[in-house]
Amino acid sequence: xxxxxxxxxxxxxxxxxxxxxxxxxxxxxxxxxxxxxxxxxxxxxxxxxxxxxxxxxxxxxxxxxxxxxxxxxxxxxxxxxxxxxxxxxxxxxxxxxxxxxxxxxxxxxxxxxxxxxxxxxxxxxxxxxxxxxxxxxxxxxxxxxxxxxxxxxxxxxxxxxx
Amino acid sequence: xxxxxxxxxxxxxxxxxxxxxxxxxxxxxxxxxxxxxxxxxxxxxxxxxxxxxxxxxxxxxxxxxxxxxxxxxxx
Numbered sequence: 001x002x003x004x005x006x007x008x009x010x011x012x013x014x015x016x017x018x019x020x021x022x023x024x025x026x027x028x029x030x031x032x033x034x035x036x037x038x039x040x041x042x043x044x045x046x047x048x049x050x051x052x053x054x055x056x057x058x059x060x061x062x063x064x065x066x067x068x069x070x071x072x073x074x075x076x077x078x079x080x081x082x083x084x085x086x087x088x089x090x091x092x093x094x095x096x097x098x099x100x101x102x103x104x105x106x107x108x109x110x111x112x113x114x115x116x117x118x119x120x121x122x123x124x125x126x127x128x129x130x131x132x133x134x135x136x137x138x139x140x141x142x143x144x145x146x147x148x149x150x151x152x153x154x155x156x157x158x159x160x161x162x
Numbered sequence: 163x164x165x166x167x168x169x170x171x172x173x174x175x176x177x178x179x180x181x182x183x184x185x186x187x188x189x190x191x192x193x194x195x196x197x198x199x200x201x202x203x204x205x206x207x208x209x210x211x212x213x214x215x216x217x218x219x220x221x222x223x224x225x226x227x228x229x230x231x232x233x234x235x236x237x
Contacts, residue, residue: 125228126221130204140205145172148205152218153178155184156209159216 164190169198169208169219186211 029139170173174182174197186193190211205220215225 014169121232122225122228125231126204126224129224129227140170140171145170145205146175146178148220149170149172149174149178152206153182156207156216156218157181160185160189160211 164193164212165196166190166193167196167198167210168198169203169210171199171201171203171205171220173197173199 164186173226179197183193183195185205186195193211203219203221204224206218207216208219208222209216
């Protein structure tokens, strides 16, 4: 095959024109499109990073708020516990005092009733002795009364002091 | 003037009264004697001088007898 110089030069020029035309008509727009795409991707990535950072910041703030709330809740709980313990103590003291007062009252009542009972029994005893004595020896005569008074008066005058 | 109350089941005789008054005058000067006749004492005398009580009544002796019998404390 024989290579003709004119054809070669023509092909080279032709090729050059085609490459130039393609470069202008295709490569530039395509490159532009690719660059725009790369820029959009970069912007998207930046936006995603910003959102991640904002999310992390929110998560941290939420964590801090939760910790603060837990701390306050624990403090409130402790105060409530102490208050309940104090109230329980006071109620216990009040109940004990009330019970002691009731015991004292019942004791006094019992002592009064006992004293009354003893007094009644004494009176009944006295009456029984008197009735029996009167049946046996009769009632005291005036002379006997005076004799009893004499004996007791003598005894009494001996013991009298200023 | 010292207040004196005498309680008996029967009134005192004149002799008993003067005996008592003589002793009281020796001790208290001019006592104010108040005589009470109360059959409840049954017999004997009870003398109250101010807040001091001298009890020689039959009723009290019977009560003491009761306390001895039942072992109860006397009032």
